[in-house]
Amino acid sequence: MATQSTGTAAAAGPDWWPDAGRATHATVDLDAIRGNLDVVRRAVGPVRVIAVVKANAYGHGAVMVAETAVAAGATMLAVATVDEGIELRDAGIEAPVLVLGPAGQSESGDAIRHRLTLTLAATEQIDAIATAATSAGVRADVQVKVDTGMRRYGAAPGDVVDLCRRIDAAGAVRLTGVFTHFADADGPDLGFTADQIDRFQSVVDALHDAGIDPGLVHCSNTAGTVRLSVPGQRVVRLGIGLYGLRPDDTVPLPDGMRPALTLRTRVAQVRTLAPGDTVSYGRTYTATGPENVALLPIGYADGLRRGLSGKGWVAIAGQRAPIRGRVCMDQTVVACPGTDVASGDPVVVFGDGTGPGPTLADVATLTGTINYEIVTGISHRVPRWYLREGRPVAVLRGSRLVRL
Numbered sequence: 001m002a003t004q005s006t007g008t009a010a011a012a013g014p015d016w017w018p019d020a021g022r023a024t025h026a027t028v029d030l031d032a033i034r035g036n037l038d039v040v041r042r043a044v045g046p047v048r049v050i051a052v053v054k055a056n057a058y059g060h061g062a063v064m065v066a067e068t069a070v071a072a073g074a075t076m077l078a079v080a081t082v083d084e085g086i087e088l089r090d091a092g093i094e095a096p097v098l099v100l101g102p103a104g105q106s107e108s109g110d111a112i113r114h115r116l117t118l119t120l121a122a123t124e125q126i127d128a129i130a131t132a133a134t135s136a137g138v139r140a141d142v143q144v145k146v147d148t149g150m151r152r153y154g155a156a157p158g159d160v161v162d163l164c165r166r167i168d169a170a171g172a173v174r175l176t177g178v179f180t181h182f183a184d185a186d187g188p189d190l191g192f193t194a195d196q197i198d199r200f201q202s203v204v205d206a207l208h209d210a211g212i213d214p215g216l217v218h219c220s221n222t223a224g225t226v227r228l229s230v231p232g233q234r235v236v237r238l239g240i241g242l243y244g245l246r247p248d249d250t251v252p253l254p255d256g257m258r259p260a261l262t263l264r265t266r267v268a269q270v271r272t273l274a275p276g277d278t279v280s281y282g283r284t285y286t287a288t289g290p291e292n293v294a295l296l297p298i299g300y301a302d303g304l305r306r307g308l309s310g311k312g313w314v315a316i317a318g319q320r321a322p323i324r325g326r327v328c329m330d331q332t333v334v335a336c337p338g339t340d341v342a343s344g345d346p347v348v349v350f351g352d353g354t355g356p357g358p359t360l361a362d363v364a365t366l367t368g369t370i371n372y373e374i375v376t377g378i379s380h381r382v383p384r385w386y387l388r389e390g391r392p393v394a395v396l397r398g399s400r401l402v403r404l
């Protein structure tokens with residue numbers, strides 16, 4: 001089989017493959033990220049978008065995705081932890097950053113010095129933030145999360161007016177938003193989500209009645225954004241949809257949205273099994289006749305789930321290549337789909353579904369999980385190559401981002 005051209009000067013587009021660095025890599029199409037955000041802003045809205053870039057931008061690499069989202073018009077970025085926010089600031093990103101999750105008291109100072117907006121859910125949190133803000137000589141922006149049914153982080157609806165009054169009275173702290181999170185917006189029955197919206201709307205009304213400006217009011221994640229029209233909603237939090245992935249197999253995305261990430265590698269070695277040979281740890285696969293297999297330099301430490309052992313597949317030269325035996329930490333063996341597979345041949349491990357390689361959804365189904373877990377599980381040792389107009393513009397190796 002002819003090995004595909006590998007030079008960085010090779011054809012632009014989906015056929016571009018790097019000629020440097022590790023064979024196992026991901027490509028992230030920044031035009032897809034930009035396009036997905038655009039589609040949501042126009043087709044669902046007009047709405048403003050908070051781009052959710054937590055968990056390393058759902059495995060895509062936080063800095064390049066955040067930059068792209070801001071350039072495409074995102075109003076704000078959202079992360080889960082203070083450290084994730086600091087990573088964005090260290091990369092020179094100036095856009096507002098909301099920390100969605102609970103921050104420890106000891107993190108308040110760092111968060112405030114980096115101008116991160118913290119999320120509050122209880123009055124006890126106000127003092128630490130006010131003290132840190134006063135000692136930094138700045139005013140800390142905060143948003144309040146309302147628990148309307150998720151039973152995770154959040155203030156009880158009945159406590160929100162009092163919480164916001166105390167924030168106002170704390171002096172060095174400013175309320176810039178109020179939000180909630182849906183528990184079941186990707187489920188078959190939207191009744192619970194409708195109840196959450198009602199509860200949230202009552203809280204927002206109560207704040208207005210109390211003369212408190214709630215700032216940015218937002219509740220919809222991707223599923224809520226594409227499935228529900230929330231009266232008066234002008235801001236949404238877009239996570240999985242930003243990456244062109246569905247929140248659930250049953251929830252289609254609007255036309256024009258597409259996956260940004262493909263995980264790829266190259267054949268490292270081809271060998272022929274003799275009848276009776278067994279493959280990999282535990283010897284779970286036995287060749288019944290002579291069989292050509294290809295060794296791939298990718299394993300579960302890269303994010304190729306061990307649960308795919310003996311049941312997943314990859315694509316080599318446009319054809320399915322089933323996984324033989326167990327996925328190891330760094331290596332995996334697959335059946336050769338033809339007789340002419342050679343070392344160096346390109347392999348799609350999972351991708352955008354345009355070829356015979358599995359999609360993230362296929363991998364999630366095979367391993368009994370969701371695409372969120374698969375994509376956030378691509379490890380730091382997999383280089384991410386960023387493409388614009390099919391050409392590489394940057395590569396992320398570990399935590400080192402190199403612009404090309």
Ligand SMILES: Cc1ncc(COP(=O)(O)O)c(C=O)c1O
Nearest residue numbers: 052100181221222237238239240
């Ligand atoms: C508070 C909050 N908002 C928004 C999101 C984005 O959700 P999705 O990726 O389903 O769009 C998440 C993700 O878990 C979240 O925790």
